[in-house]
Amino acid sequence: VQCGFCTPAQLLTAKALLDQSPNPSEDEIREALSGVMCRCTGYVKTVEAVQRAAAALRDETVPPIEPLEQELPADAAEVTLPKAFYRRSGERAPLPPLIYTPPEMPKTRVVGKAQKKVDAEKLVRGRPVFTDDKRPAGMLYGALLTSPHAHARIKHINADKARALPGVHAVLTHQDIPRVKYASGGQSYPNPLPYDQASLDDKVRHEGDRVAIAAAETPELAEKALRLIEVDYEILPVVLDPEEAMKAGAPIIHDEPDTEGIFDAQRNIVHRIESKVGDVDAALAAAEHVFEGEYRTPKQQQAHLEPHVCITYWDEDDRLVIRSATQVPFHIRRMVAPLIGLPVKRIRVVKPRIGGGFGNKQEMLLEDLCAHLTIATGRPVRMEYTRRQEFTSSRSRHPNIMRYKVGISAGKIVAADLYLIGDTGAYGTHGLTVQMVGGFKGLTLFNPPNARFVSDVVYTNKPPTGAFRGYGAMQCQFGINVLMAEVAEKLGLDAVKFKRDNWLKVGEPMHLSKSLGEGREGFAQKMESSGLEACVAIGLEATDYYRKREANRQQNGVIRRGIGMAVVMHGSGIAGLDMAAATLKMNDDGSFNLLIGATDLGTGSDTILAQIAAETLGIPVDDLIVYSSDTDFTPFDTGAYASSTTYISGEAVRKTALKIKAQIQEYAALLWKVDRPETLILQDRKVIAPDGRSMT
Ligand code: FES
Incomplete structure (x- = not known):
């Protein structure tokens, strides 16, 4: 069980299958489960669970799944895998977790052992654990009118007909609520500038942008109310390509006078990030070889199964309760307070179980709107994104353009230059911090002593981007991994050895860590421990890397298979900012x-x-x-x-x-x-x- 949002449906489907077929094949199980979408698991464990349940129902003995624990040898090259893990004949059966621990690690009794999740039973049984499972008496249904245009000014908006509809309790436009600027990214105080959003604005900057909200007795009435709102748009020119957006004469997406902190609004550059260590130009000039590469990564949606959903209501002490599927309840409480004109002490945010987030619920997307409707009506209000709105009105991974230049001498990377264009879409939200993390990781993985990072974070008329697993690090490390592999190929080097010779080692300072923090100056850091050597050794063994690589070279034809090796680094927590109790x-x-x-x-x-x-x-x-x-x-x-x-x-x-x-x-x-x-x-x-x- 992971988030468990899909689990009751998986369970009912499996029960129906096993009622008809007590000993189903793997293909039959996969076919039966194919109608139940699961974002978290990849189905491997689900299929195994059905097989184990089937065996138990047939009164066969089903042994518990215990992790296999192995001690890590001092020399990573001596790591061996249990035979079943080699899978050289293409076996697919799930294997138990394999845990290698260094000998100096203290032995544990509970930590690292197989353990039933504390929330497993209620998730599996489909108990009312998610935000939308509990609905307060008298609840109204909120709905959001979104922009059909990628860039337009709202010249006139009239909600009279919508308000006159029986059963509609409130319709709010930008004319009905105070204009308070904010940034929607759920980040530690103070949120990085710019505060380039208002709960409801008189301009829309992407298709799916907020226009108006309504609350009514039924979802259908709320939708009908939205259709009755008359909006007169002045349609503006659109720019979707970040390189075009930076050119003179491109449409200016944030021309409003009350947004502070945009680096160059005329060129749609929300942030310019510059950071360097050493002398990159001199090191590149002196290097034996210089290589360049440009890499592009696409937009990608988090696609958590539970959409953004929120219910707000007044409690008996006239405090506003926000029940929300959020990753950041304390940030939401602080960020929503000025938008709805309540002090923090009159707001309570409750996060029930969440049906996945993957970073996308580190944003305040519905809480302020839902709260405005409760304040306007005095009634509990529920709002939920449709799946379509998840794509048009929530967040996604930043599409990036990365231009790397590296200098190599004697098989070592001596300098690296990275220019990164981060497409933040219509609003800044996580634009600054995601690119800073990307630049830091992209230039620290192989840690050249001379490194320079320049990034333009650019507005376009696309749905905004935000936090997504890896937080910018994936894009930049994809680029540098590909470039390093290309360099190895050109120099006739083994790519694994070349990367191993260059990756960040224990004891080494991370040269850019001080200048590239997250949204601010960081802290000097060095690598204190690393299991990378052993991890790569195990990976090469398990994948039969060298034999397959050699065999793959013999292929002809249009479709060929390849095998490669990439390494990544990832931080856990934000130095100097994260805290817990x-x-x-x-x-x-x-x-x-x-x-x-x-x-x-x-x-x-x-x-x-x-x-x-x-x-x-x-x-x-x-x-x-x-x-x-x-x-x-x-x-x-x-x-x-x-x-x-x-x-x-x-x-x-x-x-x-x-x-x-x-x-x-x-x-x-x-x-x-x-x-x-x-x-x-x-x-x-x-x-x-x-x-x-x-x-x-
Ligand atoms: S466990 Fe299936 S969607 Fe999360």
């Missing part, structure tokens, strides 16, 4: 409430954090009641992004659990008159003294 409360029976602000969006972080607490307190995960992501009841957390939850929220949980552990040890030491409380062990729900005494 945890609360543990002990109950009468020795169980604990674990309260965490961290946001589990299907990643399993609630379970991982419970495992960390259980490991530290010597209790089973079952003894932890996990409650997360409610701004009234859980401690502050920046949210789920930057692959940080296990490390940052996890460390908050560990430190909290250590404090509780120390209190338990001290109290037990007092009762037993033991001088050194730290000698008492917490294990199996007990405190155990060195002399064998124990208490619960």
